[in-house]
Amino acid sequence: MLRYTIRRLIQLVGVVLVLSLLLFAWLRALPGGPVSALLGERATPESREALTKQLGLDQPIFVQYVKFLGRALSGDFGVSTGVQPGDSAMEIFLQRFPATIELSFLAIVIAVALGIPLGYLAAKRRGGWFDNLSVAGSLIGVAVPVFFLAYVLKDVLSAALGLPTQGRQDAIGATRVTGFFVVDGVITQEWDAALNALEHLILPAIALSTIPFAVVFRITRAAVLDVLNEDFVRTAESKGLTSPVIRRRHVLRNAMLPVVTTIGLQTGALLAGAVLTEKVFSLPGVGQALAIGFERRDYPVLLLLIIMATVVYVVVNLLVDLSYAFIDPRIRTR
Amino acid sequence: MALLEVRDLTVVFERKGEQPFTAVDHVSFDVEPGQTVGLVGESGCGKSVTSLAVMGLLPRRGARIGGTVNYEGVNLLALSDREMRDRRGRDLGMVFQDPLSSLNPVIPIGVQVTEVLERHRDMPRKKAMVEAEDLLDKVGIPDPRRRLSEYPHQLSGGMRQRALIAIALACRPRLLIADEPTTALDVTIQAQILALLKELVQDMGTALVMITHDLGVVAGLCDEVNVLYGGRVVEKAQRHELFAQPRHPYTHGLLNSIPRLDAPRGEKLSPIRGSVADNIPWEQGCAFAPRCPNALDVCVQRTPEQEDVGGGRLLRCHNPVQPVVTEEVSV
């Protein structure tokens, strides 16, 4: 297991290297560039040339990449030219990453907390009204565009519930420790601050959770249907076990493998959805930074954020694979 | 009053847009403590459905169940889901056909044994573990303590079936139903499992319903045999009588289709011709008629009734095989 983990982490290093090279080239191949973005179309050729030189963009791309790698190894990923000009890319990452992680994490918690029980219930009452209704509902959940739902939540529900629609927290002078505002509030025991941050998160998280919820729901339902037909469930019934024991120990435990896989794969969709959600709710997260970064061709910030998103995706899926072994002894003892 | 009295048990499967299908049709049999009763017949004749009906394990939707299943005088079919849950595993145990798929692959054997003890005998986990080790030992699993923490895929087929037997007998139920417990195992293991069942049933005075399509199993184990065809009992007799003198052409055919050592040299095996697909509905006559060597015109015109032909034998046939008076074959 340990060796497996180490091997996967080494693979991750390879993935990051290849990805950074591709991204590096691809970003520079995009039309326009930071110089036009900063100076506008009507700048004089002289000023353009000066800025190009200053940013090091006049050198051959290979040289640029090697220099980037060298500096990256010491933690220097360059300076932002568009998102927050002058700040280092790392600084921006550290500021914004916690916001997106908080948002995505809450979204996945909502999706799992609702999707698994409802999926179980739908399977158990297969063909009944609850099943039909929730399957139809989950289809709608997948079909409705995230930003549309986000706008509906923001413009309709927030007023009704008295929830904030902007930013991560009201300016209440909360202490910063980790950059995760809810976590900070809890560890400093500033409960008001934690609650306030949570209120800012809840609507965007709901908007972001719909697709993963629908997917988790459907996969759980299908997996439970499969497991309910298994002989060992009949054995469990023949022992006279109570329904909760059969549900937890025999049905759900066996149905979890595909569900866990799905959750891992959904992290990709979550990061994509976060871009839209953060825009609607003006959340200063990675998604928002990516959007601005693309508009202004902020190479260093884009590069670092996309690489880090990839790292998160790979690490989450590694955790998923490791949890297989936890769930299924046939993998553990092979 | 017998321990288990099954009377006119009837199971009809209903599906939307399909003809209702009668899988079990007025099946009756009794089982006394310490007695082994066999249900024998080809695939699809309703053996498993009968046992699941007795256990209360048929799907609640889509299956209409008639008749009575009296256990110590209580009709199990009239019990609530909750009352039945209290009895399953405690009063009635069941062993299934495929030991690998019948065990939960992701939890240790130990838990699968102890959970039934915790449920019905109120044992705390620790005490149940000691008891489980004892149970595994009793069913002949070597090194039981280690096995408790292992998973089904780490056991051999024979050991898995032993574990299932340990589970079914954990709370010392007075009735055990074994649904083809040896079909998934190879021959030497089959014999061991049968010997084990026989021994346990004798020791504990358990009533055993043995479901099988294998007459060899019947010969070794059963006191009374019910031969099922198309959901109905076509012949019921004591084991010795049945083997000495099969009267229903179907039973006769079953016996003739197994190889015997004492058969004259050169005698050919004669399998029953056709398949269950040829059956006619019982309402029109005898379901077996299209495959029956003894069939008469009446067989496809009138449904044969079950008759008591003496010697504790019940028969459902218009033209049974005539008893041979001269030669007695014992098994």
Ligand SMILES: Nc1ncnc2c1ncn2[C@@H]1O[C@H](COP(=O)(O)OP(=O)(O)OP(=O)(O)O)[C@@H](O)[C@H]1O
């Ligand atoms: N849940 C169900 N719904 C509809 N039909 C069923 C159901 N369960 C069983 N049947 C049908 O009932 C008939 C009897 O099935 P059963 O499983 O009792 O056969 P069996 O005698 O145990 O055969 P085998 O030796 O193959 O186990 C079969 O034709 C089967 O298709």
Ligand SMILES: [Mg+2]
């Ligand atoms: Mg069967």
